[in-house]
Amino acid sequence: MEMAGTQTISEFYNGRSIFITGATGFMGKALVEKLLRSCPGIKNIYILVRPKRGKDVSQRLEELLASKLFEKLQRQDPDFSRKVIPVTGDILHENLGVSQKDEDMVVNNVSVVFHSAATVKFDEEMKWMDGDVLNTLTPKMIGDRPNTYTYTKAIAEYLLYQNKENLPVVIFRPSIVGASWNEPVPGWVDNYNGPTGLLAAIGNGLLRIMKGNFYGTSDVIPVDIASNMMISVAWDNVVHKTEELKVFHCTTGQLNKFTWGQMERMSYEYFMKNPVNTVARIPNPRFTKSYVWHEVCVLFDHILPAYLMDLMMWVSGKRPIFVRIQDKLRKAVGSLDYFTQNEWFFAHKNLDSLLSKMTPEDRKTFNFDVKCIHWPTYMESYCLGIKRFVLREELTELSKARQTLKRLQRINFAVNVFLFIAVWRLMINRVAVARTLWNFLLGWAIRIFKRMPKVAKSS
Template sequence: MTSSEINEFFKNQTVFLLGGTGFLGKFLIDKLLRLNEISKIYILVRPKKGKSVDERFCDLFDFPCFERLKKENPGFRKKIVFVSGDCEQPNLGISQETEDVLIAETSIVIHAAANVKFDQPLRIATYINVRSTQDCIHLAKKMPNLKAFIYVSTAYSNFPYFDIDETLYEPAMRSKNLLSVVDSLDDETLNKVTPGLLGKWPNAYVFTKTIAENLMKSEENNLPIAIVRPAIVMSAAEEPMPGWVDNFNGVTGVTTAVSVGVIRSFCCQKNATAHLVPCDYVCNIILASAWHVGQQKSSTLTIYNFIGSNTNAVSWQKFKDLFEICIKNYPTTKSMWYYGLAVTHYKFYHDLKTFLFHTVLCSLVDFILLCGGKKPVVVQNMRRFDYAINLMTSFTTSSFNFKHDNVDNLWKQMNDQDKNLYRFDMSTFDWRTYIRSYVIGARVYLLKDPLETIPEGHKKVQFLAVAYYFTMGVLFCLIYFFIKFVLKLVL
């Protein structure tokens, strides 16, 4: 059997990982430690008061995704070193002593740290996405043994464009100019001028990502670097366990709220491609790109648009259809209301549905709670969900055309063993099976509802269906008599 070239590349290497405590970072740690005989992984971790190194270690490796690692490589702990630091601080918040160690030992840098919240303030986005990248570049340039520097960006970093190639685009600002503005203004003033600075970019996250990408351009002749641009990162497809997810961010948060009957309207282009990619596939292309950079003799910057496959894509409508089938087969006991989701790209229709089924209906529930002597919180919580949906609308109502030639070429250059171990080709991806594991994963890992409760979930959904249609009947009757009363007054 052909040996793995990627495994051979990582053998005895020392990796410095930024973002190791995040969703993607956990996958990278697991994969590196399970398959590779690496020497060490330095993980940048924020210092926490009252937490020892052992406690922080337990916090990170207590997630279910590491259970397989613990069985297959029980001695992995000796290869993990926590580095006290913070991407929001200058020079990554690390000490001079730590910096000296990293410079002497590191051979591979993976910068996967990011605050992916779409409503984050510009100051935080700038420090995490721009300044930390700049500081990491300066650190990497001092590393004599550096073989690869991988920066994880986003496919939407160049949002104003809808035809996006695997190349760098002109940013709205240069990094030094943005940092100068951010450092010179107080929070109140910066928040006021942020909309003008963002321009066509919908939020500070993608705005700062494109500026961070541009930092790489000036260093392509000095560092062995590559940029990986994943699209919408979802739960695992295969490793370390199908469907595993640890957060409610983005699409996952919305679909989980849909599955329990909370969200009933979603604004998107039905026929537009939903560029969804499983997190383990993102991890695999990051590691494969590091191998490829390390093998290249040239220092040309390579960009990988990892958005799935244009020949095997799934539309938002198709995703909804498959999702509906799965949540009906695996209903959760955590359901709060009967499922009913409408998708549309017409903002008026979406706003109307939101008003009727989110605002009016939730207000009715709050009224019942108030009458029962309880605190009315449903409308307040519903507003948070509506806010989250609105933050995503710019992406879900747009149709993007991504090129991914570099991704395809990378796949072709891998041998059969690496294609098996580091799978990321989605040209034959089974969306039906994946969405099934996605729904089950959200049910088990996010809602903490084991599959053994499925019969109980069916019973609860049946009860909620009766309650839903009864409530809708009463509501429409009230609307009918209200309109009739108004017309009588007018006429």
């Protein structure tokens, strides 16, 4: 191996074995794929996997590598799976639940560790004492923090800081991770977490009002940008080792701002252009900071339509689902309220410094320069990615989905006309001012029509 100071990122990983926790998760999959594709000299990648839902680790590994994410890598290296070695374990168990044999294998072979395993629930219960006692103490422990997710993240970082002299570690903080920007395919995403769940509900027409600052920074970061930066950060931590515990922010807010308002407008535009097959209502997303207006809109634009649609389902002999969906949706969206109504300013000094140390080729291969992101293009890919990879709909069915959306638009127009006429009739029968206004407008229109033949004759 060459001296560390002269190595490119790919050369740095040549002959090395890597250990990754959270490899079966969204970010972990992207990290594994990128390491194998862009660092072909890598020796092995050991991934911590736990048996789940009756499937052993080998079955879960097979499912992981069968993802569409790995199709490009499969064409490049058909035998890439030989480098991925599962290690049975669970981060919730002592010593990660790893056997002595597997521990020895990892310790003797691995030189770089990526710890990306984490719960994706913002309101996960902490489980290190009696449940009732913990439920009582939790609000006091987390203090001003919005949830247990951010609280436990802070604890983990504090423990690293306390042990920084004994551990060659670096802290990597991505913001809100979304679909891929370019690699290995634009728009790849495989779960409903974070903004993906919001966008999927918007595309179906079920999520129409959210608490949020229209002009606030959403700080979405594409998963491939985050993976590229993680790989580069590990390289930097060895090649340019310092005594300080470095913290790298992988964010877009201060470098290429993208607001919740832009997400609102672009999601509407691209789901109208490329609708999902399962669209139930015309997409119409809105962010508001007003609590009262939000609650009014939830009642009239979420809850009441859900009951009406369930009534139609029941009448047609189908199982009602929309009220239950709205209940789940409101809970999921509510957990994001704190983040959609506030914004933060993250320092990017270490990000800039890291970019400056990389060769032009490395900056191209492991690109994490967020200034390059064109948000309209990204959002269109994101919306299409949800359709392809999350909802598993074929793009060949787009014409059918567009016809469905047009039919919904016609129905929506007819319903709005009916409601307008019904409300107006009620008002002119019950409200004197409305009746007077109606008579005035009607008389004015009649006079114009009477004069039209005379005008036509004189001309």
